[in-house]
Amino acid sequence: xxxxPRTDKHKWEFKARFRRHAFGWxxxxxxxxxxxxxxxxxxxxxxxxxxxxxxxxALIERLSPALENVDSSSGAIGTxxxxxxxxxxxxxxxxxxDAKTRDAWLEQLWEAHxxxxxxxxxxxxxxxxxxxxxxxxxxxxxxxxxxxTRMALSPDKNLRGHFHGTTACLSALLRAERHQDIIDLLxxxxxxxxxxxxxxxxxxxxxxxxxxxxxxxxxxxWTHDGDVDRICEDILLxxxxxxxxxxxxxxxxxxxxxxxxxxxxxxxxxxxxxxGQILDDLVKTTPGEEGKWFVAAKEFGLYEEALSxxxxxxxxxxxxxxxxxxxxxKDHAFALEAGMLALHWLVHGYGxxxxxxxxxxxxxxxxxxxxxxDAVAQTKERIRKLVADEAPGGFxxxxxxxxxxxxxxxx
Numbered sequence: 001x002x003x004x005p006r007t008d009k010h011k012w013e014f015k016a017r018f019r020r021h022a023f024g025w026x027x028x029x030x031x032x033x034x035x036x037x038x039x040x041x042x043x044x045x046x047x048x049x050x051x052x053x054x055x056x057x058a059l060i061e062r063l064s065p066a067l068e069n070v071d072s073s074s075g076a077i078g079t080x081x082x083x084x085x086x087x088x089x090x091x092x093x094x095x096x097x098d099a100k101t102r103d104a105w106l107e108q109l110w111e112a113h114x115x116x117x118x119x120x121x122x123x124x125x126x127x128x129x130x131x132x133x134x135x136x137x138x139x140x141x142x143x144x145x146x147x148x149t150r151m152a153l154s155p156d157k158n159l160r161g162h163f164h165g166t167t168a169c170l171s172a173l174l175r176a177e178r179h180q181d182i183i184d185l186l187x188x189x190x191x192x193x194x195x196x197x198x199x200x201x202x203x204x205x206x207x208x209x210x211x212x213x214x215x216x217x218x219x220x221x222w223t224h225d226g227d228v229d230r231i232c233e234d235i236l237l238x239x240x241x242x243x244x245x246x247x248x249x250x251x252x253x254x255x256x257x258x259x260x261x262x263x264x265x266x267x268x269x270x271x272x273x274x275x276g277q278i279l280d281d282l283v284k285t286t287p288g289e290e291g292k293w294f295v296a297a298k299e300f301g302l303y304e305e306a307l308s309x310x311x312x313x314x315x316x317x318x319x320x321x322x323x324x325x326x327x328x329x330k331d332h333a334f335a336l337e338a339g340m341l342a343l344h345w346l347v348h349g350y351g352x353x354x355x356x357x358x359x360x361x362x363x364x365x366x367x368x369x370x371x372x373x374d375a376v377a378q379t380k381e382r383i384r385k386l387v388a389d390e391a392p393g394g395f396x397x398x399x400x401x402x403x404x405x406x407x408x409x410x411x
Contacts, residue, residue, distance in 0.1 A: 010044070010051055010055075012040065012055050012058065013037075013040055014033070014036065014037035014040055014041075014055075014059060014062075015058065015062070017033050017037070017066075018033070018037065018059065018062035018063070018065075018066040019062075019065075019066060020065040020066060020068070021065070021066070021068060021069055022066040023066060023067060023069060023070050024069060024070070025069055025070060025071045026070070026071065027070050027071055027072070027074065027076050027077040028076075030066075030067055030070045030077055030080075031076060031077055031080040034063070034077075034080050034081060034084050035080065035084070037059050037084075038059075038084045038087055038088065040055070041055040041056055041059065041088070041091065042087070042091070045091055049091065049094065049095045049096060050095050050096065050097050050101065052091050052095065053091050053092045053095035053097060053105065054105075056088040056089075056091045056092050057092065057105045057108050057109060059084075059088065060085070060088060060109060060112055060121055060124065061108060061109075061111075061112040063081060063084075063120050063121055064112070064115070064116045064117060064118055064119065064120045064121055067081070067118070067120055068117065068118060072118070078120070079257075081120050081121070082123055085121060085123055085124055085127075086127075089124065089127040089130065089131060092105060092109075092131055093127070093130045093131055093133060097133070099137075102132075102133050102137065103137075105131075106131060106132065106137075106141070109124065109131065110165075110168075113125065113164060113165075113168070114164055114165075116164070122164075125164070125165065125166075125167035125168040125171060126167060126171060127171065128141065128167070128168035128169075128171040128172050128175075129171040129172045129173075129174050129175025129176070130171075130175065132172060132175055135175065135176055135177065138172045138173075138175035138176040139172075139176040139178070141168070141169075141172040142169060142172040142173040142176050142178055142181070145165045145166075145168060145169035145172065146169060146173075146181070146185075148163055148165070149163060149165065149166050149169040149170070149185065150185060151163075152166050153166065153185055153186070153189060153194065155188050166194065167193070167194070167197075170182055170185070170186075170194065170197040171197070173185075173197075173201075174197060174200055174201060174204065177204070179201040179202075179204055179205045180201075182197050182198055182200075182201040183198050183201050183202070186198040190218075191222075192218050192222065192223040192224065192227070192228075195214075195218055196215070196218075196227065196228075196231060198214060199211045199212075199214050199215045199218075199231055199235075200231070202214060203235045203238075208235050208236075208238075208239055211232075211235055212232050212235055212236075215228050215231055215232050216228070216232070225252070226252065226253065226255050229249045229252045229253035230249075230253045230254075232248065232249050232253075233245050233248075233249035233250065233253040236248070236249070237269075242270070242272075246270050246273060250266055250269070250270055250273075250281070251266060251278075251281040251282050251284070251285050252285055254266045254269065258295075259282075259292050259293050259295065259296050260295050260296045260299055262282065262296070263278065263279065263282060263293075263296035263299075263300065264296075266278050266282065267300070275300045275301075275302060276302060276305065279293065279296065279297055279300070279302060279305060282296070283309065288313060289313060290309045290312040290313045291309055291310050291311075291312060291313040291314050291315035292313075292315065293306075293309050294306050294309050294310045294315045294319065294320070294323075295319060295323075297309060298323055298327075303327075303331055303334040306323075306334075306338075307334065307337050307338065307341065310338070310341045311341065314345055314348075314350040315341065315345060315350075316345075316350075316351060316352070317342040317343075317345045317346045317350060317351040317354070317358065317362060318342075318351065318352075318354075318358060320338045320339070320341050320342035320345070320362070321338075321339065321342045321358070321361050321362045321365055323335070323338040324336070324338040324339035324342060324362070324365040324366055324368075324369055325361075325365045325368075328365070328368055328369045328372060329372075332369055332372040332373045333373060335365070335368075335369035335372075336366060336369040336370055336373050336375065336379065338369075339362060339363075339365050339366025339367075339369055340366060340379075340382060340383070340386075342362040342365075342366070343359075343362050343363065343366060343383060343386055343387075343396065344386060346358070346359060346362060346395070346396050347386055347387060347389070347390045347394065347396050349395075354395070356399045359395070359396055359399040359400060360399065360400075363383065363400055363403070366379060366383065367379060367380070380404070383400070383404060384404045384405070384406065387400055387401070387404055387406060388406060
């Protein structure tokens, strides 16, 4: 075990929590502890970036052993770890460490990566060149890993095999500006997670058109289109071709965890584009899911567009109800129609884990908006007709039938 240099006698709280098999199968407690550990390290980084980098290395070393028993089927713990790794890698990369300290960090991380069984810290290899901190260190790591990487990528099936350091080698070579070495290594490679490094090498050599052609030619059943889009977008943006980057890749290269987060990512990257245009272009990428863009449209003040989208395909009734509640004072007409749409989709059987309280919330918030629009009677009549058309025994009719003067279906 390599002993990391210490800048003081700091005691890390997270170390006691990240023992081998420290967590059971539930992912949420583990996610909370991962986030707390990253926050602890970032607090230290404000006053001592080298000590914080020490802590980052120590946490990365402990992640996989501590999380081995956690249920990863939902992807939540994997996402949390990947987000943590990105932040920790930046802290290590930016720390003003001397050569001896950085060498120790890299050796510790290399051992942890090699021992990664699940794997949880596999993506750390993507940042290996940055973690090296300098072209000289990256060159040394490239030399160290090149031989076995060449064997692992060999077209000879008797030589080819998995090497956990293949991506780390490619990342180090890129940081070392050994672009031709990367291209030669990957001349016959078809596996996109490796081939993408040849695309990056061509771009770094100034051969941007060739890089994009190589990326585009790599699309297929086993290639992640979103990653191809992101790399090509970055190449065009770095060339100052902002409009071309948006037209070709903007709406597809910035997928995030939610539709709203995706909208924000595109709007942030392309501030010169009108929100309405961005919304139209994003909606086109998800045919049949128009209603799911309702929140994004609403948050950017595109109220008419939001209602139009929610009418085209199902939208979560709870989301629509919240919109009716939150916008009742700001935009009465929008709130009223959002509430009506909530009831519409409830009547048509959409929504998750709904209760009678959800129906009453949609109804009451719609009427509150109707009061501000001086349209209570008309709105009640619209709701009455809507519920009356529900299938016999319908959920909404059972809840609101008596309130609306309807015989509850089935009675």
